[in-house]
Amino acid sequence: xxxxxxxxxxxxxxxxxxxxxxxxxxxxxxxxxxxxxxxxxxxxxxxxxxxxxxxxxxxxxxxxxxxxxxxxxxxxxxxx
Amino acid sequence: xxxxxxxxxxxxxxxxxxxxxxxxxxxxxxxxxxxxxxxxxxxxxxxxxxxxxxxxxxxxxxxxxxxxxxxxxxxxxxxxxxxxxxxxxxxxxxxxxxxxxxxxxxxxxxxxxxxxxxxxxxxxxxxxxxxxxxxx
Numbered sequence: 001x002x003x004x005x006x007x008x009x010x011x012x013x014x015x016x017x018x019x020x021x022x023x024x025x026x027x028x029x030x031x032x033x034x035x036x037x038x039x040x041x042x043x044x045x046x047x048x049x050x051x052x053x054x055x056x057x058x059x060x061x062x063x064x065x066x067x068x069x070x071x072x073x074x075x076x077x078x079x080x
Numbered sequence: 081x082x083x084x085x086x087x088x089x090x091x092x093x094x095x096x097x098x099x100x101x102x103x104x105x106x107x108x109x110x111x112x113x114x115x116x117x118x119x120x121x122x123x124x125x126x127x128x129x130x131x132x133x134x135x136x137x138x139x140x141x142x143x144x145x146x147x148x149x150x151x152x153x154x155x156x157x158x159x160x161x162x163x164x165x166x167x168x169x170x171x172x173x174x175x176x177x178x179x180x181x182x183x184x185x186x187x188x189x190x191x192x193x194x195x196x197x198x199x200x201x202x203x204x205x206x207x208x209x210x211x212x213x214x215x216x
Contacts, residue, residue, distance in 0.1 A: 008130050009200030010211040047214055053198070056133035072130055072198075078212035079127070079134075079158060079199030080111045080170050080190060 001026050003065065005037075006072040011050065014043045015073070024065075030054060031061025037073070048076045081155040082138045084131055084199075089159050089168045098153035103175035107182035109190045111170040113163050117212075123204045127160040127169060130198040134158070137197045141189050145174070148188065149181040156189060158199060169201075 005020040012018050015037075024033060030052040038044045051058055053072040054065060065071060081097055095108050113125050138156045145151055154174040163169055172189045176182040201212045 006130065008128060008198065009202070010214040013211075048216055053130070053133055056130070056136055058196075072133065074130070074198055075200065075211070076213040077194070077196065077198055078201045078214075079129075079197050080194040 001067040003033075003067075003069070003071055005033075006070070008072070009075045009078075010047065011044065011073040011075040014041050026067075028065050029061060030059050030063045030065060033065060033071070034061070044073075050075055081157060082135060082142060083157045084129055084134060084138075085157065085159055086161045087159070089157055089171050091168070091171055094155050094157050094171045095173045097155055098173045098175040100152050100175060103152045103177055103182075105177065105179035105182040106173060106175045107179070107186035108174075109170070109172040109186050110168055111190070113165050113167045113169060115165050117203055120203075120205045120207075122165065123206060124165070125163045125169070126202045126204065127158075127163060128200050129158070129160050134198050138193065141192045141196070144192070145185045145189055149185040150176055151181070151185055152176060154185070154189070156193065158193075158197070160199065 007015045044050050051074040053074050055070050142154050152175045156172050158170045174182050174185045203210050
Protein backbone atom coordinates (compact mmCIF):
# COMPACT_ATOMS: atom_id res chain seq x y z
CA UNK A 1 0.00 0.00 0.00
CA UNK A 2 1.16 3.52 -0.67
CA UNK A 3 1.48 5.83 2.31
CA UNK A 4 2.14 9.54 2.45
CA UNK A 5 4.28 10.43 5.46
CA UNK A 6 4.15 14.02 6.62
CA UNK A 7 7.42 15.29 8.01
CA UNK A 8 8.30 18.29 10.14
CA UNK A 9 11.35 20.14 11.42
CA UNK A 10 14.60 18.25 11.08
CA UNK A 11 12.79 15.11 9.87
CA UNK A 12 11.61 17.07 6.82
CA UNK A 13 15.18 18.12 6.11
CA UNK A 14 16.44 14.54 6.49
CA UNK A 15 13.77 13.04 4.19
CA UNK A 16 14.00 15.97 1.78
CA UNK A 17 10.24 16.36 1.50
CA UNK A 18 7.30 17.38 3.64
CA UNK A 19 5.20 14.55 2.17
CA UNK A 20 7.26 11.40 1.64
CA UNK A 21 5.43 8.84 -0.57
CA UNK A 22 6.46 5.21 -0.49
CA UNK A 23 5.07 1.67 -0.72
CA UNK A 24 4.86 -0.48 2.39
CA UNK A 25 3.51 -3.96 3.08
CA UNK A 26 -0.13 -4.21 4.09
CA UNK A 27 -0.54 -4.43 7.86
CA UNK A 28 2.78 -2.76 8.65
CA UNK A 29 3.13 -1.53 12.23
CA UNK A 30 4.34 1.91 13.26
CA UNK A 31 7.52 0.33 14.62
CA UNK A 32 8.26 -1.50 11.35
CA UNK A 33 7.59 1.66 9.35
CA UNK A 34 10.05 3.57 11.51
CA UNK A 35 12.71 0.87 11.11
CA UNK A 36 12.36 0.98 7.32
CA UNK A 37 12.67 4.74 7.30
CA UNK A 38 15.72 4.61 9.59
CA UNK A 39 17.41 2.19 7.20
CA UNK A 40 16.65 4.40 4.23
CA UNK A 41 17.49 7.65 6.08
CA UNK A 42 20.20 6.79 8.66
CA UNK A 43 20.35 10.38 9.94
CA UNK A 44 17.03 9.70 11.70
CA UNK A 45 18.93 7.40 14.08
CA UNK A 46 21.03 10.32 15.33
CA UNK A 47 17.99 12.21 16.67
CA UNK A 48 17.12 12.32 20.37
CA UNK A 49 13.81 10.71 19.48
CA UNK A 50 11.59 10.01 16.49
CA UNK A 51 7.97 9.00 16.91
CA UNK A 52 5.20 8.04 14.50
CA UNK A 53 1.81 9.72 14.79
CA UNK A 54 -1.23 8.11 13.18
CA UNK A 55 -4.27 10.28 12.53
CA UNK A 56 -2.74 13.08 14.62
CA UNK A 57 -2.19 10.88 17.69
CA UNK A 58 1.02 9.44 19.13
CA UNK A 59 0.96 5.65 18.76
CA UNK A 60 3.14 2.86 20.13
CA UNK A 61 5.26 0.70 17.87
CA UNK A 62 2.76 -2.19 17.74
CA UNK A 63 -0.01 -0.08 16.16
CA UNK A 64 -1.06 -1.31 12.73
CA UNK A 65 -1.19 1.26 9.96
CA UNK A 66 -4.03 1.15 7.45
CA UNK A 67 -4.25 2.56 3.96
CA UNK A 68 -5.56 6.11 4.12
CA UNK A 69 -4.25 6.78 7.63
CA UNK A 70 -2.65 10.16 8.18
CA UNK A 71 0.96 9.35 9.06
CA UNK A 72 3.44 11.85 10.47
CA UNK A 73 7.04 11.63 11.65
CA UNK A 74 7.51 13.58 14.87
CA UNK A 75 11.13 14.53 15.69
CA UNK A 76 11.95 15.96 19.16
CA UNK A 77 9.47 18.77 19.82
CA UNK A 78 10.72 22.17 20.97
CA UNK A 79 7.78 24.50 21.37
CA UNK A 80 7.45 27.09 24.10
CA UNK B 81 -8.95 29.43 24.09
CA UNK B 82 -6.54 27.01 22.45
CA UNK B 83 -4.97 28.46 19.34
CA UNK B 84 -1.97 28.65 17.04
CA UNK B 85 -1.37 31.85 15.13
CA UNK B 86 1.15 33.61 12.91
CA UNK B 87 0.18 36.94 14.46
CA UNK B 88 1.64 38.80 17.41
CA UNK B 89 0.19 37.53 20.71
CA UNK B 90 -2.05 39.93 22.62
CA UNK B 91 -1.32 39.27 26.29
CA UNK B 92 -4.18 41.43 27.53
CA UNK B 93 -6.74 39.64 25.37
CA UNK B 94 -5.46 36.14 26.21
CA UNK B 95 -5.23 36.87 29.94
CA UNK B 96 -8.57 38.62 30.31
CA UNK B 97 -10.29 35.82 28.41
CA UNK B 98 -9.88 33.53 31.45
CA UNK B 99 -11.20 36.07 33.97
CA UNK B 100 -14.42 35.00 35.69
CA UNK B 101 -16.22 35.70 38.93
CA UNK B 102 -15.42 32.29 40.47
CA UNK B 103 -11.66 32.83 40.23
CA UNK B 104 -9.58 34.95 42.54
CA UNK B 105 -6.34 33.81 40.92
CA UNK B 106 -5.03 34.03 37.37
CA UNK B 107 -1.51 32.80 36.57
CA UNK B 108 0.08 33.65 33.24
CA UNK B 109 3.21 32.19 31.65
CA UNK B 110 4.85 34.16 28.85
CA UNK B 111 7.55 32.50 26.76
CA UNK B 112 9.76 35.02 24.94
CA UNK B 113 12.59 34.69 22.44
CA UNK B 114 15.97 34.95 24.20
CA UNK B 115 18.97 36.85 22.94
CA UNK B 116 21.43 33.96 23.25
CA UNK B 117 21.65 30.17 23.70
CA UNK B 118 24.81 28.58 25.13
CA UNK B 119 26.67 31.81 24.54
CA UNK B 120 25.77 32.01 20.84
CA UNK B 121 23.86 35.05 19.64
CA UNK B 122 20.43 34.27 18.22
CA UNK B 123 19.29 36.33 15.24
CA UNK B 124 15.76 34.93 15.13
CA UNK B 125 13.70 31.79 15.68
CA UNK B 126 11.58 29.93 13.14
CA UNK B 127 8.65 27.98 14.59
CA UNK B 128 6.64 25.43 12.67
CA UNK B 129 3.90 23.03 13.70
CA UNK B 130 1.78 20.05 12.77
CA UNK B 131 -1.20 22.23 13.50
CA UNK B 132 -4.00 19.68 13.58
CA UNK B 133 -2.15 17.48 16.07
CA UNK B 134 -0.74 20.39 18.06
CA UNK B 135 -4.24 21.74 18.72
CA UNK B 136 -5.37 18.27 19.82
CA UNK B 137 -2.39 17.94 22.18
CA UNK B 138 -2.95 21.44 23.57
CA UNK B 139 -6.61 20.59 24.30
CA UNK B 140 -5.44 17.38 26.02
CA UNK B 141 -3.19 19.47 28.27
CA UNK B 142 -6.12 21.67 29.28
CA UNK B 143 -8.29 18.60 29.92
CA UNK B 144 -5.60 16.86 32.03
CA UNK B 145 -4.96 20.04 34.01
CA UNK B 146 -8.67 20.34 34.71
CA UNK B 147 -8.61 16.83 36.20
CA UNK B 148 -5.78 17.82 38.53
CA UNK B 149 -6.81 21.33 39.65
CA UNK B 150 -10.09 23.27 40.03
CA UNK B 151 -9.59 25.26 36.84
CA UNK B 152 -12.42 27.55 35.82
CA UNK B 153 -10.85 28.73 32.55
CA UNK B 154 -7.56 28.22 30.68
CA UNK B 155 -5.93 29.43 27.48
CA UNK B 156 -2.92 28.24 25.53
CA UNK B 157 -1.87 30.28 22.50
CA UNK B 158 1.32 29.59 20.54
CA UNK B 159 2.76 31.72 17.79
CA UNK B 160 4.55 30.19 14.79
CA UNK B 161 6.54 31.60 11.89
CA UNK B 162 9.56 33.90 12.17
CA UNK B 163 10.08 35.46 15.59
CA UNK B 164 12.65 38.07 16.60
CA UNK B 165 14.44 38.57 19.93
CA UNK B 166 11.91 39.67 22.53
CA UNK B 167 8.88 38.41 20.63
CA UNK B 168 6.41 36.30 22.60
CA UNK B 169 6.15 32.69 21.36
CA UNK B 170 3.63 31.29 23.83
CA UNK B 171 1.17 32.49 26.45
CA UNK B 172 -0.62 30.28 28.95
CA UNK B 173 -3.28 31.74 31.23
CA UNK B 174 -5.13 29.77 33.86
CA UNK B 175 -7.79 30.81 36.36
CA UNK B 176 -8.62 29.02 39.62
CA UNK B 177 -10.36 30.07 42.84
CA UNK B 178 -7.04 30.30 44.75
CA UNK B 179 -3.45 31.05 43.74
CA UNK B 180 -1.66 27.80 44.74
CA UNK B 181 -3.69 25.92 42.11
CA UNK B 182 -3.22 28.49 39.34
CA UNK B 183 0.58 28.53 39.84
CA UNK B 184 0.78 24.72 39.84
CA UNK B 185 -1.53 24.31 36.85
CA UNK B 186 0.30 26.95 34.83
CA UNK B 187 3.66 25.24 35.40
CA UNK B 188 2.19 21.85 34.50
CA UNK B 189 0.73 23.24 31.28
CA UNK B 190 3.94 24.84 29.98
CA UNK B 191 6.09 21.87 31.06
CA UNK B 192 3.75 19.44 29.28
CA UNK B 193 3.49 21.63 26.18
CA UNK B 194 7.26 21.50 25.83
CA UNK B 195 7.17 17.68 26.01
CA UNK B 196 4.17 16.74 23.89
CA UNK B 197 2.94 19.44 21.51
CA UNK B 198 4.29 19.04 17.95
CA UNK B 199 5.85 22.45 17.50
CA UNK B 200 9.48 22.86 16.45
CA UNK B 201 11.85 25.77 16.63
CA UNK B 202 14.97 26.43 14.68
CA UNK B 203 17.48 28.86 16.14
CA UNK B 204 19.15 31.01 13.51
CA UNK B 205 22.58 32.19 14.67
CA UNK B 206 25.03 34.56 13.03
CA UNK B 207 27.08 31.51 12.02
CA UNK B 208 24.55 28.72 11.46
CA UNK B 209 21.23 27.25 12.45
CA UNK B 210 20.04 24.47 14.77
CA UNK B 211 16.77 22.59 15.30
CA UNK B 212 16.40 22.87 19.07
CA UNK B 213 16.59 19.57 21.02
CA UNK B 214 16.96 17.49 17.84
CA UNK B 215 20.32 15.93 18.72
CA UNK B 216 22.00 14.76 21.96
